[in-house]
Amino acid sequence: MTELSRQESYTVRFAGDSGDGIQLQGLQFTTTTAASGYDLATFPDFPAEIRAPAGTRFGVSAFQIQFGGKRVTTPGDTPEILVAFNPAALVVNLSDLKPGALIILDPDQFTQQHLKRAELTSNPLSDGSLSSFEVWEIDITRLTLAAVQDYGLGTKASARCKNFWVLGLVLWLFNQPRTRVSEWISNKFADPLVRDSNIAALNAGHAYAETTELAPKQRQEPLPASFLEGVDYRTVMGSEALALGLMAAAERTGLDLLFCSYPITPASSVLHYLSGLQDIGVATFQAEDEIAAVCAAIGASYAGKLGITSSSGPGIALKTEGIGLAIAAELPLVVLNFQRSGPSTGMPTKTDQSDLYQAVYGRNADAPLPVIAARSPSDSFEAAIEAVTLALRHMTPVILLSDGYIANASELWPVPDLASFEISGVNTRSGSSAKLFERDPATYARPWLRPGQAEHIHRIGGLEKDLLTGHISYDSQNHQAMTDMRLAKVESVADFIPPCKLESGTPEGLAVVAWGSTYGAIRQAVEELLKEGFQLGHVHLRHLNPLPRDLPGLLSSFDEILVVEMNTGQLASILRDKLQLKVRQLNQVTGQPFNVDTVKSFIRGLLAEEKSLELTQTQVN
Amino acid sequence: MTELSRQESYTVRFAGDSGDGIQLQGLQFTTTTAASGYDLATFPDFPAEIRAPAGTRFGVSAFQIQFGGKRVTTPGDTPEILVAFNPAALVVNLSDLKPGALIILDPDQFTQQHLKRAELTSNPLSDGSLSSFEVWEIDITRLTLAAVQDYGLGTKASARCKNFWVLGLVLWLFNQPRTRVSEWISNKFADPLVRDSNIAALNAGHAYAETTELAPKQRQEPLPASFLEGVDYRTVMGSEALALGLMAAAERTGLDLLFCSYPITPASSVLHYLSGLQDIGVATFQAEDEIAAVCAAIGASYAGKLGITSSSGPGIALKTEGIGLAIAAELPLVVLNFQRSGPSTGMPTKTDQSDLYQAVYGRNADAPLPVIAARSPSDSFEAAIEAVTLALRHMTPVILLSDGYIANASELWPVPDLASFEISGVNTRSGSSAKLFERDPATYARPWLRPGQAEHIHRIGGLEKDLLTGHISYDSQNHQAMTDMRLAKVESVADFIPPCKLESGTPEGLAVVAWGSTYGAIRQAVEELLKEGFQLGHVHLRHLNPLPRDLPGLLSSFDEILVVEMNTGQLASILRDKLQLKVRQLNQVTGQPFNVDTVKSFIRGLLAEEKSLELTQTQVN
Amino acid sequence: MGDRPQLTFKDFATDQEVRWCPGCGDYAILKAVQRALAEGGARPENTVFVSGIGCSSRLPYYVDTFGFHTIHGRAPAVATGVKLANPELEVWVITGDGDGLSIGGNHLLHALRRNVDLNILLFNNEIYGLTKGQYSPTSRPGTRSPTTPLGSFDRPVHPGSFALGAGATFVARCADIDQKNMLRLLLETRKHKGSSFVEILQNCIVYNKDIWDDVAAKKNAPEHTVWLSHGEPVRFGRNMNRGLRLNPKTLTVSEVNLEEEAVEEADLLVHDETNRVLAQMLLAMKPPLPVAMGVIYRQDEPAFDESFWGSKTGNRRHKVDSLIRTGVFSQQR
C-alpha cells in the first residue's frame, strides 16, 4: 500500500496488552471522529483476565472502529489499519486484516522474549509473513520516552503514554483534531505530571507523522466529508443508552426507579451507570446475589416503584423462580439480560444470542411473559423504554435481551428529545383492594395497589388466586381460567406492536429475518446484496414474544426465509412453531459478532443454490 | 340403585377431613384388592394444608380407586361409590359421581355447625339434592364408638377408628378378605389398645354390613373374577417405583448412589424412600436448598458416584445454573422433576405437565440435554433406569419428568426381575487425563476420570474448554465446535431409542400423541373409541428430547394429529418446531388429571367435525 | 396519628380462615402480633408483612395489613426491596427455621448485616412443617424424620448465634406459649430501628410435638428460662432465687442459688444488652443452664434504608436530559 485510498469509511483496529490502554485509545479516537461528524460503530474485544500476563496471545485486548461519511452499522469486517503494540497483538489479528492493510508496530517489541510469550518461533518482521501488508516499523516506545522525558515521570509511567503517542499519529493520518483528546486528558488526570506527559505524547505522535516521510501521501479522511453536520449527535455505548432509556422512562412516568442487581459480565455497566443518581429518583441496590436482586426488584414494584433487575445468562437462570413470582403476583418488572457465551460460565467476555429459549420458555409451568430485544447500542435506549412500557401497561415482568457486543460497542446517536417520549397506557388505575383483580380489558392489567393507601390493603402471593377476588384458590376451573388469562395477557401485547416493516429491500425473494445485535451486519449485507441485484428484504424483530401479528403477512410474499442468529437456531425454532414456516438458518456460535461478509457469502450461496435448483427444475419440467 | 350391577371394574372414592385417615383407608383397600388379583389405579387428592380445618371444603382429602378384572389404566372418571365422612366431603365430590351412585354417609355429621363449615345453607339429606343417588345413611361414628368402647381408648381416639369401620363395610361390599388389613394394623400400631380397637372397628363394620338389611343384594365383585392370578404382582406408587428404579440402576452398574435433594411437594417421597439405605450403597443428602442439592449431586458425580437430584418446578428453576455446569463439565447427572401446578408456588398438591418447556429449553445458552418422561406409577421404574443409562452412557445431565399425579397414584405392578436389567453402554472407559476429552464416537461421552487415581488427575470447570485437550479455550472456532458437539451428543441419544410403536389402534385416521401421566386416560379413551369404530392410534412418547428418529415415519400415515397435554400446548409446540407437523391440541390445565370421558368426547367431536368437513368438501367438489 | 381511633387486635384480623393445624403454636404468635400492632399503634395501610413459604409463612394472610407471601427463603430479599422502595413503611418478615435458615440463610445474613429496618420473626419449630416433617437445620441431632429415619447427625445451626455472627443489631427470643412476654417483646421489636431478629420457639404439634416443653411449658419456664432485662442482675426461678454468675477466667457462666449459696445479688451477672460478647454467652446457654429469653442484644446503628435515597435535590427532567446529551460518566463522578 502506498497510500490510503480515499474511501467512504475506514476500519481501524488497535491491539495490545490489557495494560496498554487500548480501550482508552479506541474510545478517544471514537469521540473525536464522532465530533467530526462521521458515523461510526465500534467493537471492543477484551480478555477475561483483569490484567492478563503481558505479551500473551490470550491477553490481547483490541478495539476496532469503522467510521465514515456514509451510514455505518458495523465495526467493519476487515481492518485497513492495525496498530499492534506487541507480537501477540500482531499475530492474533493478522488473519482478520484486509489484504494490503497498513500495520503500525514497534520493532523494539519483537525481542526473543516477546516472541516466545506470543508463542512465535520466528520473527514476523523477517520471516515474510507480513509480505502482503504495508508495515510501518516505528520505534513507538523509544519515541514516546523521548517525548515525555522532560516531565520526569520515570520510565514505566512514561512508557504508558505510548497509547496517546500512537493516537496522535493515527489522528494525523485521518486529519482529525487533537483538541478533544487533550481536553479529555486534562480533565481526567489530576496529577499534572501525568497529564502533561500524555498531552506531550499525543502531540509528539502527531508531529512525528507530520514531519517524517509518512507525510503527506497517506493522509486521508473519509468521503464524503461528513453527512451528519449540523445535527445533534453523540456517541453512545449500548449499556449507557440502556441506562439512559430506563432513566428516561422513569422520568416520563414520574416513578422512582429501583435497580436491583448483582455484578456480572457483561451486564455490570448498566448497574454502574445508574449508581449514584439518587438525587433524581434513581437508586441502585447491589444485592447479595441474583436471587436477592430479582426479589428486591419485585419488592420494589410491590411497593409502587419501578423495579428493575439485570444480569447475564447464568444470573438470569437464578432469577427464574423469582420471575415466576412476578408473573403469579402480576407485578411490573423489567429483567435485562446481557447475553454472553455459554453454557455455564462459558466465555464471559464474548457475545452470543443464545438466551432466547431461556427468555421465552425458561420457567416452570405455563408462565408466559413478553420478550423484546435491542438491536444496536443506540437502539437500547428505545428498547428500554418499550420494556418499561410493557411492564407497566400489562402488569407483568418483561425480559429485554441485549448482549455483550451491543453493551460495549459504541455508535453515533442522534440525541433524543426527552419530552417527546410518551409512555402510553401505563396502568395507573388504582381501585380498591375489593377489586384486586379487576382487569383492564385491553391489557389484562390488574390495578397496582400500593402500600401506604388504606383502600389498597390486600394480600397477595405465589399461590394460585381466584380470577376475580384474588383470594387463594385451588379450584380446578379457576386454575384453567387463570392459565388462559395469563396467556391472553401476554398475547395482548401484540395489539400494541406497531406495524412490521422491512429494514431494507423489497418483500420478494429472500426474507432475512433476525433479532438483536446482528442488525448492523445484516443491514449492511442486505444493502450490498441489493446493490448487486439480488432480490431480498431484511426483517428485524424487536418483539420476540409475542410475535407481531402482521409478521406472517409480511413474510408471505417472500419465496424463502432465512433466519440469521448467533445461536444454534432459537428464533428459527420459534418461527417454525408459532408461524409454521419453513426456514433456512445461518447460525454462528463463536463468541464473535457476524462479519458482513459471512452473511453476504452465505446468502449469495443460498440464492445461487436456489437458482440452480430452479434451473434444474425448469430443465426437468 | 337397588343393587350394584356386576361390572368389569368399580370406582370407589373415600372422602373426609385430612384428619379422618382417608389416605390410609384408601391404601389399605388398594392392597387388599391387589392381593385378590384385580388390576387397579388410584388417585389420592389431598389439600395443601397439613391438617386443614375440620369440615371445610378446602380441607377435604380424597382417595379414589378403580379396580377390576380387566386392564385398569385410570382411577376412573365417575365413582360409583362415595364414602363421605362429612357434609363438605359430600358436597365437593357430588358433581363427579356417576348417576345413581351409592353414597355412604353418617347423618350425625350433618349438624347445623357442620353444614355451615361446609358453606351449605340447606341440608342435602333433606333438600333433595341427593335424589338421583342411592344414599345409605349409617351412624358410622356411633357404631364405631360402640364397637370399640370396651377397649377404653377415650372418645376422640375411638372415633378415629371409623375409617377402619367403613373399610370393613366396603370390603364386605366387594367380598374382599380382611386379613391383610388386620395384619397391617397389627404391625403398624405398637400400642395394643389402638391396635385392638382398630381391628375391632374393621370387624364391626364388616359385620354390620353382613347382618343388616344391606345384605346380600348389593354385595358384588368385579367381573371376571381375576385375570392376573398366578403372576407375581404388587401395588406400587409412582414415587416408590421411581426410587426402586434408581436403586436397581445403581445395583446393576455397581455404583453407589448419592441422592441430593431438598424437600418439596410432590417430589419429597422419593427422597424419603431412598433415605436410610446406606447399607446398600444408597445415601441421601438433604441439602440446604435446591442449588446446593444439584451442586452436591454434581460433586458426587465428579467424584465417581451416581449423583442424582430431584425437585418440582420451582426447585428445578433454582437448579438451572447448576445443570448448565453439568453440561459444560460433561458429568452424568439425573434430575427428577415431579411437576405440579404453577406458575410460582401455584397449587403444590395439584398435578400438571407444564414443565416440558423448562426441561427442554430452560437454560441459558445453547445447552441441550436429554429429556424423558414416565407415564404411569409402575413405568417410573423403567423410566428411572433409562434416565440413569442415558446419563452414564453420554456423560450428560438428564431430566426425567414425572408429576404429582403419578407420584402419588398406585398401580398394579408385575414385579420385575432385577437380574434381567442390563444397563448397556455405560461409559466405563477411564483413560488418562491426557485424553480428558477423547470421546466415544457413538455417544460423545468423554472418559469419566475419578479422583483417587493418579493417572486421572485433571482440572475442569464451567469455562469453555478446548474440544481436544479440555484446557480453557476462548478460541472462536473451538466454541463453535464445542457447541456443535454438545448438540450432536444429545442428538446421539436418538441412535439408541427403540422403535416407536402404537400403544393401541392402527396407523390411520387420528394419531393421538401424548407423554407422561396422561397415558392411562388416553389409552382407555382410544381403546373405547376403537371399539366404537373410530380410526385412530395412540402414540405415547418416552423421549421428548431428542425425539425418536422414526416418529415422523410413524405419524406420516395418519390423517391428523392430536396432541393431548395437561399444559397449554408444550409438546405440540415442540412437534411443530422439530417435525414441522400441523397438530390439533387438547389441553387441560386444571390441576387434575384427564378424565377418560373428556378425551373421548373431544376426539369424537374432532372426528365428527372432520367428517362434516369432508362431507362439505365432497359436496362442494 | 392524631385523632385516629385506637385499633384493637381484632382490627388486624382478616376474613380468611386460618389454616394451621388445631393446636399449632402459630395461632398464639398470630395473636401476639395482632396485639402488638394494635397496642403499638401500627397503621394498617403503612404496614407490610412479607413471608416466604412454610406453615409459618402463611401468617400474612391473617393480618389485615399489606401482605406478600413470596417464595421459599426469599422474604428478607423481597422485604429489603419493599423497605428500600418506601422507607416509610413498617415492614415485618415472617419466616421459619427452614425458610429462614435453610434455603434463606443468605438473605437473612445480608438483611441483618446491612441492618435494613425489618422486624424479622423466625418461627423455630425445628422441623419442616408444610412439607410434612423432614428435619430442618435447627433439628437436634438424632431427630428421626422421613429423611433421617435413622436419626439426623448434622450439627444444627443456632438461630441467635447465627444472627449475632451475621452482625444483627437486635437479637431476641421468646416462646409461642408465653403470650404476655411475647407481646412485650414484639413491642420492643417494633421500636428497634434496623433489623430486629426474634427467634420464637414454636410448637409443631403434628411433626415435632412438644419439643420446647422441657424449657417453655408453663410449668417449666420459670426454672428453665431466664427473662433478661437490661441493666438488671440475671435472676430466675419460680421465686427468683436462682441467678447467673460469670467466671471471668473461663469466660463461662454458671448458676448460683441465692438462697442456698453464699452469694448476693451484687455478685450476679448484670445483663448488658449492648455487649456482644455477653450476648453470645447468653445465647449459647442451654439446659442445665436456663435458656435466655427477651432482648439478648441490642445496638443502635443507622439502618441501611435511612439515607438510601438521600435528598432528591436535582431537577430531574433537566438532569436526565443533560445526562442523555452529554453522557452519564462525564457528569456522575
Place this chain on the structure above:
Amino acid sequence: MGDRPQLTFKDFATDQEVRWCPGCGDYAILKAVQRALAEGGARPENTVFVSGIGCSSRLPYYVDTFGFHTIHGRAPAVATGVKLANPELEVWVITGDGDGLSIGGNHLLHALRRNVDLNILLFNNEIYGLTKGQYSPTSRPGTRSPTTPLGSFDRPVHPGSFALGAGATFVARCADIDQKNMLRLLLETRKHKGSSFVEILQNCIVYNKDIWDDVAAKKNAPEHTVWLSHGEPVRFGRNMNRGLRLNPKTLTVSEVNLEEEAVEEADLLVHDETNRVLAQMLLAMKPPLPVAMGVIYRQDEPAFDESFWGSKTGNRRHKVDSLIRTGVFSQQR
C-alpha cells in the same frame, strides 16, 4: 505413604500459565498452598480443589491435583458432594469474599455447621476482583467503587464472626504476604477434621490496592497483628513487649505494654483455642487493637462425612430385590 518420594511444591504446579495480575496477592497464597501440600505429604491423586468464580477461584487450575472450577458461590456445596461421595479424599475449597460471603453465604454456613471435612480458604480482598472492582460484603463503609460512586454504606460482614456464628469448628486468619506463617497455618488447617475456615487477607493490587498494608505489611505486622498460640499468653510487638489483658467486667480486651506498665506476663490473657467466647472477642479486634492471626478457634467434633455411609453390610443385590418385591416402607423403618 510408604516409599513414596517426598514431593516438593513444584510437583504441585501445573503447566497452565497463571493469569492473575502482576503483583496480586493470590500468587503468594498459591505458593503457600503448594508448599503446604508438599510438606504435609498430600497425595495429588487424593486431593481435590473445588472453587467458585472469581480471581481467587482460579487457583485450582494451578495446582496439580484434581480441580473443579464450578459456579459462583457454590463451591462448598459441590465440595460437600465430593467429600460425601468419597470421604477418603482431601478436599479444599477456594473462595473469595464475594464468592463465599455474598452469593455463597448460605452454602458456607451449612458446610460449616455440618462440619464437613473441608479446608476452606477465603481470599478476602474486600472487593470483587474478577468483575472489575465493585464493592463486596466485606468492603469497609465508605468504599468507593463502580456501584458505590458516593461511597458504600452497608455494614460489612466479618468473615470470622460469621464463621463462628455458623458453628465452625476451626476459624483462622493469616495474610498473603506472610509466607512463613501462612504455610504453618495451612499445615494446621489440613490436620483439622471437619470444616476449617481460613480467612486470608489478600491484596487486590488493581481494585483495592494495599488495604491490608496498615495491618499486614512487613513493617506494620509486628505492631498491628498478634499471632496466637494455644496456651500461651497473648504477646506481640516487635520486641514482644506488648500484650493483651482481659477486663472481666466489661468482657473486653485491652492492650498493655509490659515494659512501660506494671504488668507481668502472668496478668496477660492466655489464648485458649477451644473457648468460643474468647474466640469471638479475638476475632472482633481491630485497630488500635492488634488484628488476631493464626488459629483463633479450634474444636474437635465429629465430621459430617465420617459416618455418612455407615458400614455397607447388606447383600446389595438381595436387598434391592426384596425391596422391589415387598416395598420400601415395609422394610425400611
